[in-house]
Amino acid sequence: MTQDNYAWSPNPVYSLPVRGSEQRLPVKRIFCVGRNYHAHAIEMNRPVDKATMRPFYFIKDASTLVESGATVPYPTGTANYHFEMELVVVVGKPGFRVAEENAGELIYGYAAGLDMTRRDLQLVAREQGRPWDLGKNFEKSAICTEVVPVGDLGVLDKGAINLQVNGETKQSSDLSKLIWDLREIIADLSTFYHLEPGDLIYSGTPEGVGAVKPGDVITGHVDGVGDIALTVGAAE
Ligand code: MN
Numbered sequence: 001m002t003q004d005n006y007a008w009s010p011n012p013v014y015s016l017p018v019r020g021s022e023q024r025l026p027v028k029r030i031f032c033v034g035r036n037y038h039a040h041a042i043e044m045n046r047p048v049d050k051a052t053m054r055p056f057y058f059i060k061d062a063s064t065l066v067e068s069g070a071t072v073p074y075p076t077g078t079a080n081y082h083f084e085m086e087l088v089v090v091v092g093k094p095g096f097r098v099a100e101e102n103a104g105e106l107i108y109g110y111a112a113g114l115d116m117t118r119r120d121l122q123l124v125a126r127e128q129g130r131p132w133d134l135g136k137n138f139e140k141s142a143i144c145t146e147v148v149p150v151g152d153l154g155v156l157d158k159g160a161i162n163l164q165v166n167g168e169t170k171q172s173s174d175l176s177k178l179i180w181d182l183r184e185i186i187a188d189l190s191t192f193y194h195l196e197p198g199d200l201i202y203s204g205t206p207e208g209v210g211a212v213k214p215g216d217v218i219t220g221h222v223d224g225v226g227d228i229a230l231t232v233g234a235a236e
Helices: 038-043 100-106 119-128 182-189
Strands: 015-017 024-026 030-034 056-060 065-067 071-073 081-083 085-091 107-115 142-144 160-165 168-174 200-202 217-222 226-233
Touching (some): 015 065, 100 107, 100 182, 107 217, 142 226
Parallel strands (some): 030 200, 065 142, 071 226
Antiparallel strands (some): 030 056, 160 168, 160 217
16 A cells, blocks of 8 residues: 555654664653552542552543653643643554563563643543543643663563652652552553563653643653753644
């Protein structure tokens, strides 16, 4: 099939740079874990009891991906545009019903990510039992750094994760505080989906989420993975 076979240009391949490589990593799906740090679940008034609850997920379209360093316009439809700093797991091998002890084999690498959120729309949807798409799955809402190949990092189970707005720290936690760790998330998610190379998993945000406004500069860091930056532009 050539482009002449399509009524208009097919979707581009959404992709991320890979540290130390000329090749870019094509992105397939963007899975996001909800409420995966206790202190964040509590600040959202939805505490988590791991003994009786399972993780849950939502999805952002690959077209929402934006590379770190960008300026994105303040999004339409919201007056409460929030940051969520997250570790991103990059899947590099197919996996279905993966055992926890084998979950690490699926990890191609890691990135730092921002799960940008129209919090007002998300909370309206939550209270009314409606889907979260308007709050979560909107244009330019999935910010991501270059991918760091797993190398000697192994399955990350500790390390600082933090975020600043205009240089002031807003989020500061540690990957060891994940409610469901990376092995558990990969194993659980793979019972619902056939995981494939290029799937991203945003693993959840710690406490301290908050609103930003045009002109704000967001920076963030995950130990061993890297630094992320995003500037909030004027509303369209
Ligand atoms: Mn999130």
